[in-house]
Amino acid sequence: MASVAERSQVSAFMAFFIIMSMQIGIGVLGFQRIISKTAGHDAWISVLLAGAAGHLVLALMYWLLQQADGDFILLHQQLFGRWLGNVLSLAMAAYFASMSLVVLRTYIEVIQVWMFPDLRTWEFSLAFLLLCLYITLGGFRIVVGICFFCLIIPSYLLFTFWFVFDYTDFYRLLPILDHPLSNIVKAAKEMTLTMLGYETVLFFYPFLKSGKQSAKWAHAALLTTTLFYTLLTVLTLAYFSEKQLQRQIWATLTMWKMVEMPFIERFEYIGIANWLFVILPNVCLGLWCSSRICKKVLPVRQKTALFLVAIGCFLGTLAIHDRTGVNMINSILNRIGFYFLYVWLPCLAAFTYIRMKVRGKL
């Protein structure tokens, strides 16, 4: 905990901006189809459910962090010994790096589908990662600054959903709880990727000035995101019929097509360009977390680790060529995220609890 200098720390309430900007990412553009596949017009309940589960996991994370004095890597070492613990931490590093990769590659896919069919993947990926390096090399405070502005600036996009209201039919949401609970839970599981992002708190926690007070901000962020997603889901379900929605890979973008002003039509172009702001903190914080773990575990400087991770991401984006590849990495990350949050973290908590009990007895 003491290893972080005060000038690179940020106030506790910035946790709100970090977590929210990290959560809202590429998933928002098209999560509606996936969750309504199983839960139909009850999908909004799944979103709430996923949010509730998120709150539990987040509370668990804070509990775990308290046990290890705010250092998750230390927790790994305490539980599994130095060697195995470090391997697990490195797995986390790989996880965050792949998160950056998935977000970036999916965004490039969106651009290629909606805006520039002939955009060269390597070209944009290289430029984007260079920008991320520029940000991340500035240190955590700059990364948080980006999180802050990249949440504030695109927030005007919320108003654009107003245009959709004219075309909605809220009777489509009825009857409520029409689907079996198992389907709703399954859909909530599919929400994982879209909700993902708050686990970064495990690693940026030492960079908050008063870590314990950040819990309420982290929960507030999670709550806001959940409400935003619920609202968006309700709106989408009311806008599209169920069959129509199944054909919309990027439902949010399709909804933007309805925005019409005297000087602007086809708002999705502006939306996609603006989405650059939304995914920038995702990729940056992913790179930052990943390189931070490497620095703590391996005998490398964070700069070196950062360059390596960025190069890895760059090569990764090149390796995925088409829609199927993008779909695949998305569902893989969704699964890893799910097992990490809802299986691995509770296990860790159980281990920690047992360890505490055993130590207390001895």
Added chain:
Amino acid sequence: MAAPSESVWSMLQTLGCSLDFQTKVYRNQTSGQRIWVSYIEPMIDIEIAVKNIFPYLLHYHFSTLQDLCGALPLDEAYLSSDPNDMKQKLLEGYLLIRLNETDETGLLVKAQKTLERTLTIPEVEFSVVGPKESFIESLETNLYLLRKRIPSDHLTVNMFRVGTLSKTKLAVVYIDGIADPENVQTVSQRIQAVEFDEVIDSSYIVQLISDNRHSLFPQLLDTERPDRVAAVLAEGKVAILVDGSPHALIGPTTLVEFFSSFEDYFLNWIIASFFRLIRLFSVAFSILITPIYVATLNYHYELIPKDLLGTLITSRKEIPFPPIVEVLFLELTIELLREAGARLPTKVGQTIGIVGGIVIGTASVEAGLTSNVLLILVALAALASFTTPVYKMGNTIRLMRFPFLLFAEMWGLLGVAFCFCIVMTHLLSLTSLGRPFLAPLYPPRWKDWKDALIRLPFTSQAKRPSSLRTPQPIRFDGKKAKEKRDIDE
């Protein structure tokens, strides 16, 4: 610095190489004592010398320089035997009086000529209402203008000299107990570390002590208004005045401060806030409009509704160039006009403006080189860039649209967003005297937003900006200022 072994004699020999250096011998008429008087002629105010010094030299009975020193009706007179000090003072306009040509000790008497222009109205930061005096090239006068506005014993002035050749006097001014001592420390340290020979103006100092010397963005605010300096000193900032420069520097500054004109404080807060928002909007417009034009016409013409697209196409159908060439042609023309206007004398400049603006503009549209719509946009963008109240920021804004244009040409709107992110990151990493440049936006200091993008009434400004970390955060009793009154009382 000369070697300490240098004698007064050799020092005077060196000075004597220049023909405006004079050493004259006089004889005291009462004692018959011979007196050597040396001075640099252009630096001497003859009136002071004739009225206040020579009568004593020639008629007063004295045996030592000490006696003479006591008799002179001038404060600035002292005995010295340090050749370096003597040289310095001679160069500044002192008379050196010795009783023997070979004496190593002499009396230095100040007879400095001070020629300065009178106080004029601020021309760069003109305001319709409010005080109309601006700084001039004399440090003493500028300090007087500040002291007059802040008659407080806490107003502290630290003096420095910078420049190995110019030895320019430089004053760091702050209010003790209100300014953060750390900021004063930073400024002083950086000024002492300046390595330069001839410091002409405060803008030299900006470039020498800024946090990031390569940034397009000025990181210290320069102003010619003493009222503005006094106001920010009261907030807890530090000002730097440079002798010979009519512009004071203020730090630590923030980006939003560059978009606030001091006139904002003379107007009602609602009007002032409106003007500030207009200015911010025009800056965004000025930077982004031509890149958006290029992006839209190159890649996203679907964005434009049918009717508007018709207008655009009609105006562009004869143009043989792609949008980027068209835009660069017009933008560069405007820059050319601006530069020509700035270099030429006022009257000729106006003519050039008319010839350039109207003739070239209409002619290029009629010749089919540029479109009408673009001409309007570029002209508006140029106009908007001049709304920035600080001249140096206006330059930055004008230059910034070119990288935006390149990115827009490459990736359309996506490129514009990308370039925006680069600028944002750059701004995030900038600091002014070690304090974040984007404050109070980031790190967010909600309480400071009362005087950032908008300006709330004075009664709500009871606290000094928290980003300045002043030891005395309360300006006045806010509760007393806000009187609550019931109906019909």
